[in-house]
Amino acid sequence: MKQAGSILIVDDNPDILIAARLLLKQHYQSVKTTDNPFDIEGLINEHKTSDQPIDVILLDMNFSQDAISGQEGFYWLKKIIAQDPSIVVLLMTAYSDIQLAVDAIKAGASDFIAKPWQNDQLLAAVAAAFSHAKDKQQVGQLTRQTQGLSQALNQSVGSQQFSFLGQSAAMKEVFQTIEKAAQTDANILITGESGTGKELTAHAIHQASQRRDKTFISLDMGAVAHSLFESELFGHKKGAFTDAKTDRMGKFELAQNGSLFLDELGNLPLEQQAKLLAALQNRQVTPVGGSKAINVDIRLICATNDNLQQAVSEGRFRQDLLYRINTVEIRLPPLRERSEDIPLLAEYYLTHFAQKYKRSLSINPNDMHALCAYSWPGNVRELAHAIERAVILTEGELLDIRTVVGSQIPLAAAETPSTLEPLSYDTFDLEVLEQRAVRAALKHYQGNVSHAAKALGLTRGALYRRLEKYGL
Ligand SMILES: Nc1ncnc2c1ncn2[C@@H]1O[C@H](COP(=O)(O)OP(=O)(O)OP(=O)(O)O)[C@@H](O)[C@H]1O
Helix, strand or coil: CCCCEEEEEEECHHHHHHHHHHHHHHHHEEEEEEHHHHHHHHHHHHHHHCCCCCEEEEECCCCCCCCCCCHHHHHEEEEEHCCCCCCCEEEECCCCCHHHHHHHCCCCCCCEEECCHHHHHHHHHHHHHHHHHHHHHHHHHHHHHHHHHHEEEEEEEECCCCCCCCHHHHHHHHHHHHHHHHCCCCCEEECCCCCCCCCHHHHHHHHHHCCCCCCEEEEEEECCCCCHHHHHEEEEECCCCCCCCCCCCHHHHHHHEEEEEEEEEHHHHHHHHHHHHHHHCCCCCCCCCCCCCCECCEEEEEEECHHHHHHHHHHCCHHHHHHHEEEEEEEEHHHHHHHHHHHHHHHHHHHHHHCCCCCCCCCCCHHHHHHCCCCCCHHHHHHHHHHHHHHHCCCCCEEECCHHHHHHHCCCHHHHHHCCCCCCCCCHHHHHHHHHHHHHHHHHCCCHHHHHHHHCCCCCCEEEEHHHHHHC
């Protein structure tokens, strides 16, 4: 059986080309020949975009008639190495000269063959060249992976990992789903408003999975220029576009055997959505400017604060891609719907930032109620930032909540239901009055369903049913 691999033979003597080709063709899948060294560059490029990039070149050292210095061989050898350092070059000359051989190897050739050759000698030299080529390709692949990983690492320095906390029923359900889904290789879609902890959830899934010892790679689609999506996801080959100075691995390859987290997925343009879908279906990616598909084994975790179902109905997102990525969906509730978590989070971030800024601070219980009553439109991120700001600005030992979100927090509001707007009695229709009470409570508690429900003497579920009933 022929071995996979591609050889190019360059010699100005047609007899040599025919003899070498006939011999090597019996052993290798692709053997090309040329008598003109000026063709080399074009042939390398042509093969790069086909399925069989050239692995080994057998290169004559002298092309002009009677030339014996070998200088031409050295010239073309250097050009080949500059164009594609992963190609292995075997030099050939009719003038066996030990000094030439040493110089050729110093200049980057893998070996040297004297013409006329013994067939078994040539075959042994070519086999060694192929094994050298394989090593070089692996080293190149590992170098690119290391470069990509250190780049990804640099990007994540600064984005500190916090504990993932929650004691509300909603968050307990989220934690349970994470545990269950992490055991499988299912694609997971995390939805939720900004700052609700989607990125923390993605890390938690990776950590709870069998892939925890492999890489976790994330890509913020919101921060990538449209023209670069494909290259960021699938990588690119050198020269694929103006700025592609070297081969570069995409995030799929970097996440090989690990987890790939695509944040802000709703930003992906339709054209790239089709390519992402194909990559997920085939479990293969093809770098931009390349032709060889690479097998990938990743768990995909996506996050969005967009409503993707609505994006589908508006034609901004592909239905088939949505089906592919949301095998399991985890919805992170906004903080205002789980105010039971606020004391835990506030204490956690207070301890963290007090330690960071070397302060000793506590929160007044009344102020904790105020924090719970506030609607936190920026969710946990806003709460964490607010606590940090307050730790920095507070002068005494009690955290100064006013500095946290200024006048936005209705201090002690949770304790003064008398401040609710009075109901008007132009009717005694209980349904109308109930509707007004619901509206007033929601307005007063700035949309915080838990607090409004408590003030109305309802469970949250009962309040939700009324919201639905009255179309609120
Ligand atoms: N349950 C939680 N426990 C502790 N910290 C949390 C929790 N949820 C979120 N945070 C903190 O809030 C900040 C925002 O979280 P994260 O980046 O995961 O949110 P996100 O939903 O991905 O936001 P965005 O959509 O804006 O990217 C982070 O500092 C994170 O540590």
